[in-house]
Amino acid sequence: MGGGAGPVRTTTVPERLAANRFVLDEEESHIEIDQELARSTGTAERIIAVCPAGVYSMQDGRVVADYAACLECGTCLAVAAPGALTWHYPRGGFGVSFREG
Numbered sequence: 001m002g003g004g005a006g007p008v009r010t011t012t013v014p015e016r017l018a019a020n021r022f023v024l025d026e027e028e029s030h031i032e033i034d035q036e037l038a039r040s041t042g043t044a045e046r047i048i049a050v051c052p053a054g055v056y057s058m059q060d061g062r063v064v065a066d067y068a069a070c071l072e073c074g075t076c077l078a079v080a081a082p083g084a085l086t087w088h089y090p091r092g093g094f095g096v097s098f099r100e101g
Contacts (some may be wrong), residue, residue, distance in 0.1 A: 031055070031065040031076075032086040038063050041081035050075050 038044040044063040048056045053071045056063055077087050 028090075029065070029067045030088050030090045031067045031070065033063055033065060034084050034086075035062055037081060037084040041084055043080045043084040046079040047076040047085065050079050 044058065048058065048063065052073065052075060053069050055066050055070050056076070072089060074087070076085055
């Protein structure tokens with residue numbers, strides 16, 4: 001059978017994330033968290049668990065977002081209770097640019 005392109009090279013998630021370019025909007029976060037609602041509905045635990053980029057973490061009893069690393073995939077919105085998370089795409093020129101795939 002045909003030759004093909006050779007063996008497939010696998011990459012780790014950190015390697016794939018490092019290939020992306022992030023332009024940080026230091027004036028405006030595109031993620032806001034209602035702390036009380038996030039805690040009382042279990043949203044905090046769910047968004048921390050499902051975010052593929054590890055944007056969310058607990059610090060001093062609060063869920064925080066490192067919005068500079070956000071892949072803008074919307075996974076957090078799919079698991080957040082209504083009103084616990086406000087998310088919108090970053091302003092034009094900011095956010096993630098995918099360099100591969």
